[in-house]
Amino acid sequence: ARLPAAPDAVFALRVVYEDGRGILRDVLAACTEQGFTIARVTTESLRGSIDDRPAVAVTMEVSRHPTRRGPDELAAAVDEIPGVHEVTKRDVDELGD
Numbered sequence: 001a002r003l004p005a006a007p008d009a010v011f012a013l014r015v016v017y018e019d020g021r022g023i024l025r026d027v028l029a030a031c032t033e034q035g036f037t038i039a040r041v042t043t044e045s046l047r048g049s050i051d052d053r054p055a056v057a058v059t060m061e062v063s064r065h066p067t068r069r070g071p072d073e074l075a076a077a078v079d080e081i082p083g084v085h086e087v088t089k090r091d092v093d094e095l096g097d
Contacts, residue, residue: 010039010063011071015078016046016086019054023083027058030077037063050085061092 017023031038039061046055062074071089079087
């Protein structure tokens with residue numbers, strides 16, 4: 001029997017969005033629909049607002065399997081979600097503790 005492929009390309013995705021609109025649910029759904037696995041999610045309320053709404057930043061540790069879409073494609077898909085204002089992709093090593 002074949003073993004499933006090991007996850008590849010662990011990276012962090014930081015998404016800034018308007019709070020109170022269910023956008024986090026849409027972001028998580030976009031990740032899983034495209035075959036990504038989310039290992040950890042941290043959220044942070046941001047000072048100030050976006051379009052007169054409170055703003056939130058979520059940072060997710062994400063991994064993909066080699067046969068799936070890449071991190072750039074995921075970042076582009078998340079950036080298209082209404083209410084998302086910024087998407088930043090980086091190595092998990094850059095997160096610190």
